[in-house]
Amino acid sequence: MIIADCHLHSDFSSDSEAPMEQMIEKAIALGLKKICLTDHIDYDYPPRGGYDFMFDIDEYINKLNELKKRYQNQIMILTGIELGLQPHLNDQINSLVNAYPFDFIIGSSHIVDHLDPYFPEYWMDKSPEEGIRKYYQTIIDNCKAIDGFHVYGHIDYIIRYIPKKYEASFQYSYYDFKEQLDHVLKTIIDSGKGIEVNTSGYKYGFSHPHPETKILKRYRELGGELITIGSDAHKPEHLCYDFELVPELLKELGFRYYAIFHQGKPIYEKL
Ligand SMILES: [Zn+2]
Ligand SMILES: [Zn+2]
Numbered sequence: 001m002i003i004a005d006c007h008l009h010s011d012f013s014s015d016s017e018a019p020m021e022q023m024i025e026k027a028i029a030l031g032l033k034k035i036c037l038t039d040h041i042d043y044d045y046p047p048r049g050g051y052d053f054m055f056d057i058d059e060y061i062n063k064l065n066e067l068k069k070r071y072q073n074q075i076m077i078l079t080g081i082e083l084g085l086q087p088h089l090n091d092q093i094n095s096l097v098n099a100y101p102f103d104f105i106i107g108s109s110h111i112v113d114h115l116d117p118y119f120p121e122y123w124m125d126k127s128p129e130e131g132i133r134k135y136y137q138t139i140i141d142n143c144k145a146i147d148g149f150h151v152y153g154h155i156d157y158i159i160r161y162i163p164k165k166y167e168a169s170f171q172y173s174y175y176d177f178k179e180q181l182d183h184v185l186k187t188i189i190d191s192g193k194g195i196e197v198n199t200s201g202y203k204y205g206f207s208h209p210h211p212e213t214k215i216l217k218r219y220r221e222l223g224g225e226l227i228t229i230g231s232d233a234h235k236p237e238h239l240c241y242d243f244e245l246v247p248e249l250l251k252e253l254g255f256r257y258y259a260i261f262h263q264g265k266p267i268y269e270k271l
Contacts, residue, residue: 002243003269004034004260006104007198007230012039012060014051016234020063024071026236034076034260036104037064042084043092046114061100080104082153086111087145097148104261106196107149109138117161128162128170139184143191150261151194151228154210174214185219194226195219202242220254226266229258247271
C-alpha cells in the first residue's frame with residue numbers, strides 16, 4: 001500500500017472548498033501514515049474566473065503546525081506547496097522557499113504565455129499541436145530558470161484541455177511529441193529534480209495517471225528514478241484516487257521505490 005498522498009489541496013487553494021481537517025480525517029480513515037498538503041501559489045496568475053491562487057503563507061504554516069500537533073498520534077502531516085512556475089518568477093520563488101520550512105515543493109506549469117490552457121482563450125490562436133508543444137517547452141524553460149522545487153507536477157496536464165472541437169481532426173499521441181518529451185525529461189533529470197505520478201489522470205477519464213505510462217517508462221529508461229505519488233485531490237473523496245493501480249504499474253516500468261519528502265529530502269519507500 002502507498003503510505004502517503006503527496007499532492008493535496010485544501011481551502012487555502014482558490015479552487016478548493018475543503019477544510020484541511022476534512023482532508024486529514026479522510027486520510028486517517030484511509031489508513032495513510034503521512035500526507036503532504038500542497039496548496040496552490042501561482043504568482044502572476046492572469047486574472048480570470050475569480051481565481052488568484054494566492055494565500056497567506058504565515059496563516060497556512062501556522063494552521064498546519066496546529067494540525068500536526070492535533071493529529072500527531074494518528075498521522076504525520078507534512079508541509080508542502082504547489083508552485084505555478086513561470087521563467088520570470090525565479091527571485092520571487094527563491095524568496096518564498098527560503099523563508100519557510102517546506103518539506104516538499106511541487107513545481108508545475110499552469111501558465112503558458114500568460115494563459116492557463118484550462119481556459120479556451122489559450123487555444124484560440126494555436127493548433128492543438130502548437131498548444132501542446134508550447135506547454136512542454138515551458139517545462140524546459142522553467143527547469144532552466146528556476147531551482148526552488150523538488151518534483152515537476154503533472155507533466156502532461158495539457159492533454160486534459162485539448163478542445164473537443166478537434167476530436168475528429170486531432171488525436172494526441174505520445175509518439176508525435178517523443179523527441180520534445182525526451183528533452184523535457186532529460187532537462188528535469190539534469191536539473192536534479194524528480195517527477196510526480198499524479199493520479200488525477202484517472203479521474204479525468206484517462207486510462208493512466210499524469211504523466212501517461214509511456215512518459216513514465218521513458219523517464220525510467222533515461223535514468224530517472226525520483227518519483228512521488230499524489231492524487232491532486234481538491235476534496236476528501238478524491239484522496240488516494242486509484243492509488244491501488246500505481247504500485248503494479250510502476251513496478252512493471254522498472255521502478256522499485258517512490259519518495260516522500262521530509263525537510264526537502266526524499267525518504268524512499270518500497271513499492
Ligand atoms: Zn497543478
Ligand atoms: Zn494540484
